[in-house]
Amino acid sequence: MAASTLTEVARLAGVSPATASRVLNGSARKPGQDIADRVRQAADSLGYIPNAQAQGLAKSSSGLIGLIVHDIADPYFAAIARGVQEAAREQGRMVLLATTAGAPADEKEAVAAFAARRADSIVIAGSRSSRAEDTKGNADLAAELDRYCRNGGQVAVVGHPVVGAEVTEGYHVVEVPNEELATSLASELAASRQDDDFVIIGGPEGLFTSDDRIRGFQKGLADAGRPPAEILRSSFNRAGGYEAGVTLAERIKAAGRDGQRGEGNANQDPARGLCIFAVNDVMAIGAAAALRSKGLRVPRDATIAGFDDIETLRDFRPALSTVHLPLEDIGRIATRSAAGSAAAEDAAEPSPVTGRVTLRRSTEMAS
């Protein structure tokens, strides 16, 4: 038994396919009540399911939203995905998922695939990069996006615009105030951690999200009259945080900052504590794990702050100081801004994203 078609339904109901189409899918023209009933009943009895592909082909639009993330298992993206999914449901669309590990080449592929499926809009979450090795990929991605937009597609990018994107028609950017928030975080930490030196665990250079947060943090420190923090670079995930954490743990011990009176380091005053800012929560957790594995305690031997306020990590102890980002809203906003309702379009770029510095135990005053 093959899936039944509109034509079959029409025949069973004794009407033309045109009429059947009109009653089963919202058309401007409403057939008479009796006919409508007949058609609907026929559809029911046949278990008719409209073929979305054919519909899409006929009206060239698909009811699909493409979502591009680095990794759906990363709680950051998962949270955004939830928002996207919700907004999509509101719009009566479905979401098509693509994961790319952040590689622009893969992202370009994904955009092409979405374009092939005639997705109505595309949401790109996940940090843009300006690394040299990505130059070519970025250009390709930008070109693909341009083409997609020119063909009437709507694109929403979370965070930074894609490097080199030119079209403005249908191209939306959901700004995330990473830099400002990092500045605020630094200010608050500078105030509460008077006696700490600061160090930053960042992602690879060229990753915008990471760079923005680093820049913002440094600015906050400078505003508070603190010297710039040293920056440790590693990968933008837990492993990267852990790795950097190991390095720092050794340093802390060597400097005798762990209360065990190490041999001391000429450059570092053992009396001063160390406050670590990891550019995202997952890295912060990794760093904390590294310190712990080296026998160090947070916040006693070092304090740590992250960024994102990942929900799953809220029960982590010591509670992680971080910057709360409304991830789910971000996904929702991005999806809505790419909904492409020409009317509401210019009316207002939807409510801006606001975060909030959230200090918790991991950077609490040492007793």
Add this chain to the structure above:
Amino acid sequence: MAASTLTEVARLAGVSPATASRVLNGSARKPGQDIADRVRQAADSLGYIPNAQAQGLAKSSSGLIGLIVHDIADPYFAAIARGVQEAAREQGRMVLLATTAGAPADEKEAVAAFAARRADSIVIAGSRSSRAEDTKGNADLAAELDRYCRNGGQVAVVGHPVVGAEVTEGYHVVEVPNEELATSLASELAASRQDDDFVIIGGPEGLFTSDDRIRGFQKGLADAGRPPAEILRSSFNRAGGYEAGVTLAERIKAAGRDGQRGEGNANQDPARGLCIFAVNDVMAIGAAAALRSKGLRVPRDATIAGFDDIETLRDFRPALSTVHLPLEDIGRIATRSAAGSAAAEDAAEPSPVTGRVTLRRSTEMAS
């Protein structure tokens, strides 16, 4: 500029659309080298992207895999989704996401929507339920799935078969040995926690995953000669775990099990500890948070074990005893089993899922 079509490419290359189709998309018939080159070049210069909808319509298959989860932001589902995504990529397909909060009615909707899009296969993750209020929904869902399968669709369900599903053609179940693993967990805990009483924090009655794990755990206790554990029911998420944790915390204090010598409870021996088994990690974390908020310490005042071994929770302290489940593999296996390669089909239901009891600090020997 509208997206260019095959016909345009063909015209530019000076061939028929049929030929263009044959060279651009793998057909059995291979046109001559020179012609192929001409076509490919024309396609390139036009930036041709095949319309997947039209392709799908023409060959009635879409290259789509439908994935149904309760909540994509839940790390359990996110991990499975990653596996699905990966396997999908291997197959050159894309994944369509639907979240349903576990409501059979929504799941039925999702299946219908997938069917409408002519998804090649559907993966259903997330526990089935046999609750009375879901009876109708389950029946509808089963009917929808049956229809989908009869129309040639492939379905893979993680865990339990959908209640009432009848078709076997194209219907796959990825068995997760929840019960057996829970039994093993109980055995190991019974051995290491000789002096503990056991209590189970379960999900709502009728949720198969939860029920299986409870049943298995009780069996393990029985095998070890322990009396059955009391069961606290609450919702299958962190909040549920927290709620149950609050209840337990009060009880522990009342029973003077927290070392503070409470007034004691006739039924409970204050000398005995309490070992809490939460049917999933997230609930376990919630329960632990509740205990902590009541001033209780794990594993000192109570021990806790979970189930799933969620990656994001591995850095939780005290490290959570749990049962490791290869979530990502599960997603992959499900996706592959629904790949529908009739050849490999009967050859072997793909490698079974195996978990592993993983005891960590949260159930460690009291000193």
Add this chain to the structure above:
DNA sequence: GCTGTCTGGGAAAGCGCATTCCCACTGCCA
């Protein structure tokens, strides 16, 4: 040299639906 078999390309028929255009009919006003 002629027929028979390939080979490779093109014409055309859908895939299932939306939609435009057309037509028959109703009811209204003049």
Add this chain to the structure above:
DNA sequence: TGGCAGTGGGAATGCGCTTTCCCAGACAGC
């Protein structure tokens, strides 16, 4: 009663592609 707008249904076209079928030419065997 004739004409006209308005209403509601159907025929037909096309969305972009695949695929079957057909046909012209190449080639081999007799």
